[in-house]
Amino acid sequence: MIAQQKLLRVFTLIRLLKQRPGRTIAQLAQALDIDKRSVYRYLTLLEEVGYEVDNDGKPTRYFIFEDETMRQPRFTEEETQMIRQAMAGFAPTHPLLAGIQQKLFLASTLQPLADGLVDLHPSKIVECLAEAIRGRL
Structure with missing residues (x-):
């Protein structure tokens, strides 16, 4: 199994x-x-x-514990996708882009991150096309 598949499983498990x-x-x-x-090894x-x-209950159900301070409002999957x-459309060198990406990661759940790994290649294509349009290439 390749490392990317394992990583994707870890993100899916977190989600x-x-x-x-x-x-x-x-x-x-x-x-x-x-x-x-x-599953036990991944846990x-x-x-x-x-x-x-x-975990709790019968049958035993597993979950990631989050206390009240961790339950701050977060972006939904749809909101995260829309922002991404x-x-x-912005150039990768745009001065505000890195800060927004970092805040987006911190303010969202890992679900969009895990799902976004699969969609990374198409987003790169869109980014290249946007750059070409701006450069009239």
Whole structure:
């Protein structure tokens, strides 16, 4: 398995664990198309990098713990996608672009980030086309 697939699974797992209610190990394994032992390994990895993975109820459902200070208003997936599309028209050297991208990352959930990894190539094409139009090329 290539590293990109593993990374995409980690982001997908984060996205699934941030959604309530939590998911069982079997549900996570099915969603990620991996075996249950691998789900446990990914959960351990998330804990090692600082996520608080918690569980509750019968059957045991897993989720990423967030206290009240972490539940500040965040951009929805649709809002994040709209902002990213709007930003694709700007030159990569625009002085405000890096700051906006950083704030967008910090103010949004990881769900759009995980989904956006798959869409990275098309956004690069749009960015190149926008640059060509500006340069009348």
